[in-house]
Amino acid sequence: MTTLTLDNVSRWFGNVVAVNDVSLTVGPGVTGLLGPNGAGKSTLINMMGGFLAPSTGTVTLDGAVIWRNEQVYRHIGVVPEREAMYDFLTGYDFVLANAELHGLPHPAAAARAALSTVEMEYAAGRRIETYSKGMRQRVKMASALVHEPAVLLLDEPFNGMDPRQRLQLMELLRRMGADGRTVLFSSHILEEVEQLAHHIEVIVAGRHAASGDFREIRRLMTDRPHRYLVRSSDDRALASALIADPSTAGLELDLGERALLVQAVDFARFTQLLPRVARENGIRLYEVSPSDESLESVFSYLVAA
Numbered sequence: 001m002t003t004l005t006l007d008n009v010s011r012w013f014g015n016v017v018a019v020n021d022v023s024l025t026v027g028p029g030v031t032g033l034l035g036p037n038g039a040g041k042s043t044l045i046n047m048m049g050g051f052l053a054p055s056t057g058t059v060t061l062d063g064a065v066i067w068r069n070e071q072v073y074r075h076i077g078v079v080p081e082r083e084a085m086y087d088f089l090t091g092y093d094f095v096l097a098n099a100e101l102h103g104l105p106h107p108a109a110a111a112r113a114a115l116s117t118v119e120m121e122y123a124a125g126r127r128i129e130t131y132s133k134g135m136r137q138r139v140k141m142a143s144a145l146v147h148e149p150a151v152l153l154l155d156e157p158f159n160g161m162d163p164r165q166r167l168q169l170m171e172l173l174r175r176m177g178a179d180g181r182t183v184l185f186s187s188h189i190l191e192e193v194e195q196l197a198h199h200i201e202v203i204v205a206g207r208h209a210a211s212g213d214f215r216e217i218r219r220l221m222t223d224r225p226h227r228y229l230v231r232s233s234d235d236r237a238l239a240s241a242l243i244a245d246p247s248t249a250g251l252e253l254d255l256g257e258r259a260l261l262v263q264a265v266d267f268a269r270f271t272q273l274l275p276r277v278a279r280e281n282g283i284r285l286y287e288v289s290p291s292d293e294s295l296e297s298v299f300s301y302l303v304a305a
């Protein structure tokens with residue numbers, strides 16, 4: 001079982017619409033679920049993992065409805081974002097408990113194998129309260145993997161990891177994706193998703209905003225209108241020279257800031273135009289800085305597109 005399908009899925013909590021009419025399909029390999037904080041990623045993962053019922057729409061695995069379907073739960077592993085664990089247990093006991101919960105025929109062997117997959121055998125006998133953040137993350141992984149699920153869902157798995165732990169986890173997820181498992185992880189960091197995911201789904205404000213490989217998502221992000229703040233020796237002259245070109249969609253003189261705010265619709269053309277126009281008109285450029293590079297503004301553009 002490997003293909004997760006969401007059909008017109010919404011989920012609300014009282015008046016808050018956390019997920020708004022999302023339809024998407026996630027197949028084998030590594031998929032990144034990208035979106036700013038509060039976009040609805042955890043809610044989506046909880047619905048895919050069978051922890052939460054959709055308010056409307058259906059979430060299925062190879063056609064079988066996930067919610068309250070024990071048969072399907074056997075094929076899914078979830079690594080939640082929250083930190084809380086049973087700290088007084090050893091790593092081994094924690095993983096073993098999940099093996100027993102799944103009714104595995106050889107729970108002890110399964111727990112040991114899962115701990116070895118995440119390279120945690122060496123600390124398996126220690127209590128979780130003595131673990132670092134990265135070790136906790138790995139034990140959560142082992143627990144999610146103990147029944148060898150075909151689908152692995154991870155909520156912000158790289159949060160709080162150091163670079164070495166990050167690389168190790170990326171390697172492990174890559175391997176699982178290459179083995180033909182369906183691996184989906186959420187993140188609010190584009191670079192993280194780009195490095196690992198062969199496919200990206202973008203969620204913003206509960207809505208499905210974009211879908212594609214990292215090149216397509218990058219292109220969507222760089223093709224959007226860019227806003228720049230420009231300071232020069234003659235902002236007025238620069239403004240009148242720039243506005244004549246179709247790559248410039250809007251200009252605003254900010255007298256207080258003593259700067260020019262430029263909206264560029266053709267990113268590549270504008271970056272060549274600006275220095276040329278300045279040179280031809282004898283204007284000196286003191287500062288050119290993007291004024292809307294926050295991830296949030298990139299995301300809002302994608303939603304509006």
Ligand SMILES: Nc1ncnc2c1ncn2[C@@H]1O[C@H](COP(=O)(O)OP(=O)(O)OP(=O)(O)O)[C@@H](O)[C@H]1O
Pocket residue numbers: 013016017018019035036037038039040041042043044156188
């Ligand atoms: N149990 C709940 N009760 C009320 N509101 C909720 C509940 N769970 C989520 N929400 C709301 O739904 C929206 C989406 O939350 P969600 O946790 O799914 O987003 P997220 O993309 O995972 O964000 P983050 O990365 O910050 O966890 C938010 O506005 C959140 O406050």
